[in-house]
Amino acid sequence: MKKSVQILFLSIVIFFYQCDHNPKKKKNTDQKERLKEKNDVETSLALEKKIIKPWDSLNSKNTEIFLTEYGKQNPENKVLIKTKFGDIKIRLYQDVPVHRANFIFLTKIKYFNTTVIYRVAKNFVIQGGNSDNIYTQKQRRKYGNYLMKPEFRNHRKHKFGALAAARQWENNPNKLSSPFEFYMVHKRDGAHHLDNEHTVFGEVISGFDTMDKISKVKVGVDEWPIHDINMTIEIIE
DSSP states (O other), X not given: OHHHHHHHHHHHXXXXXXXXXXXXXXXXXXXHHHHHHXXXXXXXXXXXXXXXXXXXXXXXXXXXXXXXXXXXXXXXXXXXXXXXXXEEEEEEOTTSHHHHHHHHHHHHTTGGGGOEEEEEETTTEEEEEEOSOHHHHHHHHHTTTOOBOOOOOTTOOOOTTEEEEOOOOTTOTTOOBOSSOEEEEOOTTOXXXXXXXXXXXXXXXXXXXXXXXXXXXXXXXXXXXXXXXXXXXXXXX
């Protein structure tokens, strides 16, 4: 009887040992592990696709796609230009999405805060967004000196107080806009000869007295003010 019990016990031990070391079971376990690892990798890749690239990925090859997406995530449309002569409040147009997004982008990275109002054309325009500051030039190079396609709108004209994008006139048949330089129309009856030549993407809503003061400064032959007019731009809403 005792021997029978020992044989039975030994048989049970051998059975469980074989189960634990069953090649088929091990194969199934390995397949499950590989499947789990594959699923983990696929999940990781899916998450990576959802991660938004850093905003400094902007360059001359992805300008429109980048700014379109940036505009969706940054809907602000009012900014304040601050100068020693006073403030100028600007409203950016929502129906000129790429130019609006670009202006908000440059404002948020504080690009404009090292630039000046570098052109004062009497009874015509006040132009800003450039300087001889080394940091300013580095920022331009960082983003590849990208350009923007025009966004002309029939109802967006060069009226008094219009905000528009500067651009090169030579070798620029597509009228691509500079992303860094802008101007405000300071001519009372507008500058309509520039309609459909430069993209109008906003307008001055307060601070016309500040524009009047700036228009009176002394300038050189190139219309650059004798004394720099530094500015900063911040988002209001």
